[in-house]
Amino acid sequence: MTDHHYALAVTWVGNRGTGTSGYRDYARNCVLSAEGKPDLLGSADPTFRGDRGRWNPEELLLAALAQCHLLSYLHSAVNHGIVVTGYSDDPVGTMSQVGQGGRFTSVVLRPRVTITDPAQADLAREIHREASENCFIAASVSFRTSRRSWSPADQPASEKVATRSDTVRARSSYDAAVTSTNAVPPTTRTNTLAVKVIRPSSRTGR
Template sequence: MEEQHKYRVVAWWTSGRTGTAKSDSAPNSIHFTAPPEFGGLEGRWTPEDLLLGAVASCFTTTFRVIAEYAKFEYSDLEVEAEGIVRKSDSGYSFSEILLRPTLMISSEQDQGRALGLLRKAKALCMVSRALATAPKLEVRVQVSKLLPVG
């Protein structure tokens, strides 16, 4: 694998309170606005949502790679990301980012290993490592019986 990768997103303001962002790697653009509490519109993605989405999706994909490499089986992973924005002397910024992954596994015996892999995913997620506010982790591992498909 190459040692350097480049990613590019272009964002532009399209009208009054909305903008559009486009990535070279995806065909669809994302319409965004500021949060309503900062004069934006309801019902659109905000930069804050996109940041939390980047952290949650990075954690999810990082865990998938780690679990695959470790030959660890799970039936589902859902990751909730919550951010707290506070005002300081220098302006508004995220003061906390909390990840709540819920991992579904089939055996209680795998819980310890699951926790270790989830912590490893947090440590290796490159989006989280790029942030000044390091995400915190609240893990939930649930046991469920795998149902046969078909």
């Protein structure tokens, strides 16, 4: 086993002069910084009196899961000889609040992948599970993370989309890792995983 270490600084910049003298007397704004990187402006969810123009912790968690899956997927694609030329995702998450606390109950990733070889469309869908199993962030959370790509109806008519219905169940090592006894019981859902195929002759000059 190899340990990797990470560090950053979080500085609250929301003191309006009287500190936390009252619930409405201070801003939730903060700055996240790390050596050699641009600062990230943070705050709370606007529901909790945060600044909507800054990143909140809930969005950062969602971003971490989506980015980790993206990077794991690209690595799996290389290992399987799949040439990926495009990848986009529009993840959504649900957090349930109970009293003054709360917890995430689910995150759904909705990746769209562009590949060069149409014969590899099925394999390109299948390696999402491998990518999930190798995602460090997904393995570190206790709620269920699943995948659902856009349906063919959401794709422009000019795009060639290969689709197949996949049933996602809590049966792999990845699913077990992100499902705990305290989490909302995972449900069996049928998701449509979409892969767009771009033949080499149709590539742009970029």
